[in-house]
Amino acid sequence: MADDSQRPSALREGAEDAARIQITGLTKRYLTPKGEVFTAIKDVALAIEPGQFCSIVGPTGCGKSTTLAQVSGLEKPSEGSVSVGNHVVDGITNGVSYMFQADALFPWKTVLNNVMMGPVLLGTPKREATDLARDWLRRVGLAGFEDRYPHQLSGGMRKRVAMAAALINNPRILLMDEPFGALDVQTKAIMQNELLQLWEELRPSVLFITHDLDEAVALSDRVVVMTSSPGSVKDVFDIDLPRPRGNVQHIRHEDRFLELQEQIWESLKDEVTRAYAKTAGAAA
Template sequence: MSNSPGKMSPAVELINVSRRFITPDGKSMTAIRNFNMTIERGEFVAIVGPTGCGKSTTLNLVTGLAKPSSGEARLFGEPVSGIDPRIGFVFQTDALFPWRSVIDNVVAGPMFRGKPKEEAYELARKALARVNLAGHETKYPHQLSGGMRKRVSLAQTFINEPEILLMDEPFSALDVQTRALMHDELLKLWSDAKASVLFVTHDLEEAIALADKVYVLTAGPATVKSVYTIDIPRPRVVSDIRYDQRFIDISQTIWNDLRDEVKIGAARTEVSA
């Protein structure tokens, strides 16, 4: 797949990718098949699908933790080869060191990448201010609420200025009100950073509220069933747009598409139980 002259390569491309692996009992299993996905530079893409449909496998292919059995995974036009320092991660469970203060957690990334100590701490203070945690630098993780811990995780990630951000159900453990606040925090950070985002979620409304494009995956082995462009203007206030008629219409359209796959996945789970 070549790009036209003068056009920059997408941030992420999965081209006819299949991924097979051997289960512990020696059987061959296909996680994803004939999978195609493109994330343009600066684009926010969300993927939704039934449980076990290969969403996390997709993330692993982008990081290089998993290799395609066939097809190709590319970053900025080049084949994926190992862990790329341009990628940042935010997962469902945070990666905070409990014995380190908030600022010492955030400063770890820049110092690991070779920043001088004084400069790294200044960057960490600015990163914490951006997520509304100025004044909490000396606290420890156990002293923070779930939402505050997630803010620290975002500061940890964005301080390294990732060009690609992978997010695996990062807010699923939060209550509804805190999650809505975190959505707005994320959109502000993303807008400033201009990073390309791949966001995995089970929450369809979350996907629509945040993303430029939503990929609906089939029940495993996963492939792309459909792709929806979310034409809701930005900037968005997530807590407000959920009541917008356009948001409701998009939600109903995508859910009608996704529902059949959820039923197939649930039926398979019952059979194997």
């Protein structure tokens, strides 16, 4: 099979275009239970290039998850647009996988059946889907656990199942909403390393939401800072740490990592303080 360098340039460019995300003037409003209009995000403008790993950080309630919902097509914008592969998103976006903070696994299905669900829904024959799921469970270190149920696994193991289920269809875009937020520090570091290794192999465009600034810098090509509510893009930082990055625990001690972290925190801390003051005032 020819590698990417041997494919016609038009085909390579077409594949790349399919993974480009363009967010333009994106605004989302909701009605509160009291019937008031609440603006979650306002005039968000952002481009995620093909194969780029982009993290979004910002204070609680700034609209990070809302932004992901617009990209996925799970919600429609009030104003503005999202384009994926030069096509305006209007409904569920094809070729996109979503990994949530909470376990999105079927508790009544085995690990194997959870992972093979994606290929089966896409029409893959059952035997082929089974073999593919077994291979992905091996790749995430869960060979031998195919017949277990989610409640029989640790938190980190369930995240591995979720990661295999998200990547098995070789998505062009991977949306991740604080996927490791509930894990302990040690398990989190392991999952970050595994994610980077798998991402290096497949190179989907990634939009990753996190409250962990260290995590954002360690994983990403770019880090986007959002303002307090209503959320908009305040700053975008290019992360020029070399790839592949290997062990994320090691690079966190490098001088350049610490410089980038400090720069981003200088932008982020004012928004966190502003958001905290709003909630404290509301509580009072």
